Amino acid sequence: xxxxxxxxxILVLTMLALAGLGGWLFFKYGYVYxxxxxxxxxxxxxxxxxxxxxYEGKVIQTGVKKxxxxxxxxxxxxxxxxxxxQAIADSLMHSTGRTVTLHYKRYNATLPxxxxxxxxxxxxxxxx
Numbered sequence: 810x811x812x813x814x815x816x817x818x819i820l821v822l823t824m825l826a827l828a829g830l831g832g833w834l835f836f837k838y839g840y841v842y843x844x845x846x847x848x849x850x851x852x853x854x855x856x857x858x859x860x861x862x863x864y865e866g867k868v869i870q871t872g873v874k875k876x877x878x879x880x881x882x883x884x885x886x887x888x889x890x891x892x893x894x895q896a897i898a899d900s901l902m903h904s905t906g907r908t909v910t911l912h913y914k915r916y917n918a919t920l921p922x923x924x925x926x927x928x929x930x931x932x933x934x935x936x937x
Contacts, residue, residue, distance in 0.1 A: 841914045842927075846934060847888045848910040854901045863924040864892040866901060868909065891924020893931075900933055910934040 810818075849868035856864055870886035890913055892898045901909070912932040919927055 837918050838916065838920055840917060842917050843915045844913065845915075846910055846912050847890075848908065849886070849888060851901065851905050851907055851909050852887075854898075854905055856898070861921040863922070864898040864901070865925055866890055866892065866930075868911065888928070889926050890928040890930045891919075891926045893923055893929060897930060897933060900936070901930075904933075904936050908937040 847868060847870070849870035852867045852869045854864065854866040856862055866889070868888040868890070870888060872886055888911075890911065892901065910933070911930045912934055913928045913930045916923075916927050916929065919925060923929060
């Protein structure tokens with residue numbers, strides 16, 4: 810095999826590896842796995858973090874469920890989420906204790922600057 814063919818082969822294999830890595834990174838961190846809404850009482854909403862400050866919240870849903878691996882008989886349904894939009898975060902800061910319907914996008918994995926949850930709220934549908 811000549812030197813030019815060897816260099817071309819190494820270049821092609823490197824490009825394929827980089828394309829594969831880029832595709833995997835997109836699927837893992839950028840691909841929206843699902844979208845939906847969730848309704849419940851906004852239990853808490855906070856701005857937290859050491860290096861990356863993010864908005865984190867929790868909605869308590871109506872009803873109860875049996876705890877999977879616990880001695881407790883029942884527990885409340887919780888929806889934990891992150892918010893990246895400042896305007897949505899400001900609205901939610903003033904809505905604690907109210908019933909809210911939130912639209913979210915679910916990603917396959919978290920990023921430190923996107924929040925602690927794979928669920929990222931992108932809009933508020935209603936506040937009662």
